[in-house]
Amino acid sequence: MDPVLEKDPSTETLSFLNKKVSRRDFMKFCTAMSALLALPASFAPRMAEALTNAKKPYLVWLEFQDCAGDTESLLRATKPTVAQIILDILSVDYHETIMAPAGFQAEKSLMDVVKNNKGKYFVVVEGSIPLKDGGVYCCIGGRSAVEIVREVCGNALATIAVGTCAAYGGIPAAQPNPTGAVGVKEAVPNATVINLPGCPMNVENLTACIVHYLTFGSLPLTDKLGRPYFAYGKRIHDNCERRAHFDAGQFVRRWGDEGHRRGWCLYEMGCKGPETFHNCPTIKWNEGTSWPVQAGHGCVGCAEPYFWDKMSPFYKRLPNPPGFGVESTADKVGAGLAVATAAGLLIHGIGRAIFEGKKEEKGGE
Numbered sequence: 193m194d195p196v197l198e199k200d201p202s203t204e205t206l207s208f209l210n211k212k213v214s215r216r217d218f219m220k221f222c223t224a225m226s227a228l229l230a231l232p233a234s235f236a237p238r239m240a241e242a243l244t245n246a247k248k249p250y251l252v253w254l255e256f257q258d259c260a261g262d263t264e265s266l267l268r269a270t271k272p273t274v275a276q277i278i279l280d281i282l283s284v285d286y287h288e289t290i291m292a293p294a295g296f297q298a299e300k301s302l303m304d305v306v307k308n309n310k311g312k313y314f315v316v317v318e319g320s321i322p323l324k325d326g327g328v329y330c331c332i333g334g335r336s337a338v339e340i341v342r343e344v345c346g347n348a349l350a351t352i353a354v355g356t357c358a359a360y361g362g363i364p365a366a367q368p369n370p371t372g373a374v375g376v377k378e379a380v381p382n383a384t385v386i387n388l389p390g391c392p393m394n395v396e397n398l399t400a401c402i403v404h405y406l407t408f409g410s411l412p413l414t415d416k417l418g419r420p421y422f423a424y425g426k427r428i429h430d431n432c433e434r435r436a437h438f439d440a441g442q443f444v445r446r447w448g449d450e451g452h453r454r455g456w457c458l459y460e461m462g463c464k465g466p467e468t469f470h471n472c473p474t475i476k477w478n479e480g481t482s483w484p485v486q487a488g489h490g491c492v493g494c495a496e497p498y499f500w501d502k503m504s505p506f507y508k509r510l511p512n513p514p515g516f517g518v519e520s521t522a523d524k525v526g527a528g529l530a531v532a533t534a535a536g537l538l539i540h541g542i543g544r545a546i547f548e549g550k551k552e553e554k555g556g557e
Contacts, residue, residue, distance in 0.1 A: 218240065219236060219240060222236040222237075222239040222240045222243070223236040225239060225399070225400055225403045226239060228396060228397075228400045228422060228423075228471075228475065229400050229403075229404055229412065229422045230421075230422045230425075235407075238407060239403060239407045242403075242406045242407040243403065243406060243407075248282055248283045249282060249283065249312070249313065249314055249349075249402070249405070249406070250282075250283050250285055250305050250309050250312065250313035250314065251282045251283065251284050251285070251313065251314045251315070251316060251402075252284075252285055252286040252287070252302055252305055252306075252313060252314075252315055252316070252344065253284065253286060253287035253288075253315075253316045253317075253318065254286075254315060254316070254317045254318065254319075254337075254340065254341060254344060255287075255288055255289070255317075255318045255319055256317070256318070256319035256320060256321055256322075256330050256332075256337040256341070256357075256358075257319045257320040257321070257322060257329070257330050257337070257357060257364045257371070257373055258318050258319030258320070258355065258357050258358070258362075260289070260318070261355065261391060261392035262318040262354040262355040262358075262392040262393050263287075263289050263290075263318060264392065265354075265392040265393060265394065265395045266395050266398070267289075267290075268395070268478075269395040269396075269399070270479050282314075282402065285301055285302070285304070285305045286298065286301050286302040286305065288332075296333075298333075299333045302344070306343065306344055306347055310347045311347065311348070311349055312349055313348055313349055314348060314349060314350055314351070314352065314402070314405075315344055315345050315348045315350075315351040315352070316351075316352050316354055316398070317341065317345065317351055317352070317353050317354065317358045317376045318354050318355055318357070318358055319337075319355070319357045319358055319362075319364075320357040320358065320361045320362055320364045320365055320373035320374060320375060321337045321338050321341050321373065321374055321375070321376065321379040322337060322338070322364070322371035322372050322373050322374075323338055323371075323372040323373075323374055323379065324370070324371050324372030325372075327339065329371040330371075338379055341376060341379055341380055342379065342380050345376060345380045345383040345385070346380055346382060346383055348383065348384070349384070350384045350385075350386065350405075350411055351376055351380070351383050351384060351385045351386070352385075352386050352388060352398060352401060353375060353376040353377070353385055353386070353387045353388065353389075353418075354388045354392070354393040354398060355388070355389065355390060355391060355392050355393050356389040356390060356391050356494055356495065356496075356499065357373070357375075358375060358376050358387075359375045359376070359377075359387035359388065359389040359417075359418070359419075359497075360375045360387075360389060360497040360498060361373045361374050361375050361378075361498070362375075362391070362500070363391075363500050365498070365500075366498075366500035366501055367501055375387070377418060384411075385418055386401060386411050386412070386414060386418055386419075386420060387414075387417060387418040387419050388401070388419070388420075388423070389419065389424075389470075389494070389495040389496070389497075390470060390472075390494055390495045391494035391495075394423075394471075394472070394475055394477065396475050397420070397422075397423045397471070397475070400412075400420075400422065400423070401420060415469075417497065419469070419495075422471075423470065423471045424469040424470055424471070424495065425469070426469065426471070427465065427466060427467070427468060427469055428464075428465035428466075428468045428469070428470055428472055428473060428485070428491050429465040429466040429468075431471070431473040431474055432465055432473050432485055433455075433473065433485075433486060434455060434456065434457045434458065434485060435457075437451075437455070437456040437457040438457040438459055442456040442457060443456055443457050443458075443459055443460040443461075444456050444457065444458050444460060444461050445460060445461075447461070452488060458485060458488075458489070458490040458491075459490075459509065459510075460509055461490050461507060461509075462490050462492075462505070462506050462507040462508050462509060462510075463485065463490030463491050464490065464491045464492055464493035464496075464499075464503050464506075464510060465485065465490070465491040466510060467493060467496065467503075467510060468491050468493040468494075468495055468496055468499075469495065469496070470495040472484070472485075472491070473485070473486075490506070490507075492506045
């Protein structure tokens with residue numbers, strides 16, 4: 193059944209499928225999606241029309257080596273709610289956590305979509321795929337994850353890899369990677385894959401990708417890592433509310449110190465924001481309430497490939513983030529080479545911070 197958007201004179205609501213959603217809330221959702229996708233607000237009516245008239249796309253959700261964090265993120269969706277996503281926007285025909293069928297009936301639901309809708313359905317993959325020893329480290333219904341993902345994703349319209357495990361292998365792929373865990377694109381090179389890394393992914397980015405497709409008939413533009421630009425086009429450092437403290441050389445030195453209580457920059461405490469691309473600072477979490485850095489903990493870079501190995505130790509300052517020469521020369525500045533090696537932000541910000549840190553270590557001399 194196609195969605196129908198119509199005015200109800202008695203209740204002044206819009207009937208969006210079998211749910212009752214106020215016109216105001218529906219247009220607020222479309223306007224918010226336009227903003228998230230970096231589109232002008234004028235696209236909201238077009239988006240509303242697309243969501244109203246487009247046929248609900250089929251979607252299957254596969255889960256492999258993971259912690260179920262991305263499913264948890266889905267279940268906590270509020271704009272729209274998971275019920276609205278499933279009942280109004282998508283035809284979710286397979287999801288192990290929330291589907292009614294079990295056993296052979298569940299697997300039949302999956303294969304019915306694959307066989308009857310080739311090239312017309314979306315796949316969401318959560319978790320990494322182990323390749324070592326023929327993929328025996330993750331099996332569902334008597335089949336290995338790699339066998340399932342190659343059949344299901346290989347015949348899909350598009351695959352959305354949610355979470356860092358599905359995108360790049362994530363924590364299961366951390367050294368020494370005993371199961372040979374990889375992301376979806378590495379397991380199925382011929383599949384059309386869009387990556388939404390993060391631990392977990394933010395469900396608003398998933399919704400935006402689907403809405404973009406329903407509105408424009410195509411997936412969002414992606415970077416070289418397969419991540420949509422609207423969500424991963426800027427460093428966390430670029431939009432962080434603590435950025436002004438970074439520029440001023442005001443850094444947290446110890447957990448709970450005065451700078452920490454006053455919301456200063458967490459760079460010296462290991463924050464990986466200068467090397468991580470994600471829109472966490474703008475969409476946040478828990479209905480836009482907060483996000484890790486706002487709550488007082490540095491970014492660990494979970495949206496980046498192989499972050500568990502590349503970004504650790506998590507509480508040690510980045511040594512040389514690409515594109516940030518100010519950090520790469522910070523130690524030299526602290527050693528007294530500021531005049532020869534730094535200018536502008538370097539002198540005022542990082543140089544000053546390192547100098548003050550050295551003074552503290554020497555007892556304030």
